[in-house]
Amino acid sequence: MMKILFPFLFAAFTLVSCNDSNKKNVNISEENSNSNLSTAEKIAYKNGLKEFEALHQIDFTFNVDRDDNHFERSWQWKPKTNEVTYITAKDTTTYNRSKLDSISLQYDSAFINDKYWLLAPFNLVWDEGTSFSKPKKATAPISGKETNLLTVTYSNEGGYTPGDAYDLYYGDDLLLKEWVYRKGNDSLPSMTTTWEDYKEYNGVKIASMHKDSLGDFKLSFTGIKVH
Numbered sequence: 001m002m003k004i005l006f007p008f009l010f011a012a013f014t015l016v017s018c019n020d021s022n023k024k025n026v027n028i029s030e031e032n033s034n035s036n037l038s039t040a041e042k043i044a045y046k047n048g049l050k051e052f053e054a055l056h057q058i059d060f061t062f063n064v065d066r067d068d069n070h071f072e073r074s075w076q077w078k079p080k081t082n083e084v085t086y087i088t089a090k091d092t093t094t095y096n097r098s099k100l101d102s103i104s105l106q107y108d109s110a111f112i113n114d115k116y117w118l119l120a121p122f123n124l125v126w127d128e129g130t131s132f133s134k135p136k137k138a139t140a141p142i143s144g145k146e147t148n149l150l151t152v153t154y155s156n157e158g159g160y161t162p163g164d165a166y167d168l169y170y171g172d173d174l175l176l177k178e179w180v181y182r183k184g185n186d187s188l189p190s191m192t193t194t195w196e197d198y199k200e201y202n203g204v205k206i207a208s209m210h211k212d213s214l215g216d217f218k219l220s221f222t223g224i225k226v227h
Helices: 008-013 039-046 104-126
Strands: 058-066 069-078 083-087 092-096 130-132 136-139 146-154 165-170 176-182 191-194 196-201 204-211 217-226
Touching: 039 104, 039 146, 058 104, 069 104, 083 104, 092 104, 104 176, 104 204, 104 217, 191 204, 196 217
Parallel strands: none
Antiparallel strands: 058 069, 058 217, 069 083, 083 092, 130 146, 136 146, 146 165, 165 176, 176 191, 196 204, 204 217
């Protein structure tokens, strides 16, 4: 495996990740028993968790545009085998997340970041070491519209960025509209972006665009394929 040299843009745009511990066992048969589901589970199912569990592979390109700079990297992920392929214009590297070494860990931290942006609603039920606030009505920070608010906080142990918190602003349709990332559960936002331009892939709903309040920062997904 070739040693990867991450450019400045990598460090600048790898802003959010999660514990990404072993996935929790989710009882798919419970989906239609809404009274038995937590808000986090309802959000995950609305975004297509049940459909995702049947997939064998998902391909996507993670793009960031900021200050006239463009950065991108592409991934192929096989969830059932945990095989990940990292693709750039210069390199293609495949590794298995169950057999990480010092080099593949560098790729994996980037993969977890990008996957979290792509599939955050699913991580609400996949991740260990999370705690949730009670849902409440709140004003979304960018749009100023009234939405629902759920905060997820990660434990201080394990993962790439332990102790972080995310304020999820979602509609009555259970789709995320905006979120606030707070590093180390700080009281002040580290980043706030929209969740927009939803597209559906074999029943999996993905927000393909995220913008900050001024539109100067754009994080988007292209080349999405599910198999």
